[in-house]
Amino acid sequence: MKNLISRKSQFFILLMSFSFLITISCGSDKQEKQKDLQTNSKSEAELAEQENIKITLHANDKMQFDKSEIVVYKNQTVTLELIHTGDMPKSSMGHNFVLLDNSVSISTYSKKVLKEKDNEYIWKDSTKTLAYTKMLGGGESTEITFEAPEVGEYDFICSFPGHYSNMKGKFIVK
Numbered sequence: 236m237k238n239l240i241s242r243k244s245q246f247f248i249l250l251m252s253f254s255f256l257i258t259i260s261c262g263s264d265k266q267e268k269q270k271d272l273q274t275n276s277k278s279e280a281e282l283a284e285q286e287n288i289k290i291t292l293h294a295n296d297k298m299q300f301d302k303s304e305i306v307v308y309k310n311q312t313v314t315l316e317l318i319h320t321g322d323m324p325k326s327s328m329g330h331n332f333v334l335l336d337n338s339v340s341i342s343t344y345s346k347k348v349l350k351e352k353d354n355e356y357i358w359k360d361s362t363k364t365l366a367y368t369k370m371l372g373g374g375e376s377t378e379i380t381f382e383a384p385e386v387g388e389y390d391f392i393c394s395f396p397g398h399y400s401n402m403k404g405k406f407i408v409k
């Protein structure tokens with residue numbers, strides 16, 4: 236009888252610790268994923284080790300991006316969120332994010348897309364445009380995911396007519 240009880244309690248203890256372990260591991264997995272997407276307060280080495288990186292870029296009614304430099308690391312999957320914090324409509328203050336290939340200059344690209352209103356001012360050629368978002372009006376936001384291009388320095392712009400002179404920056408892949 237004694238033996239039976241102790242076996243029962245042994246089993247119970249084993250069961251409890253097992254379910255405890257499961258809870259712990261699931262929890263930390265979730266935290267790990269969330270941590271992966273947070274770029275704030277992380278060292279460069281930590282950021283570089285991540286498979287995914289999240290970038291949030293804001294644009295406003297004054298024709299400004301809040302970042303002039305974006306840094307990602309090779310082989311990363313980039314999630315870029317663009318938020319138009321203004322309230323002007325897309326027709327007069329549209330903003331997008333366009334990542335240019337190094338084979339094309341900002342001025343060449345911008346001139347070319349002036350005629351591409353139907354394509355939201357995107358040059359639909361994957362050798363010129365590496366990634367892009369849709370055009371946003373005030374209060375809107377969007378998110379795109381793409382693989383980081385080769386190590387190097389690239390230009391990003393808003394391709395809405397006339398915006399590139401103000402709305403541009405460097406997209407650096409380390």
Ligand SMILES: [Cu+2]
Nearest residue numbers: 329330393398
């Ligand atoms: Cu713009």
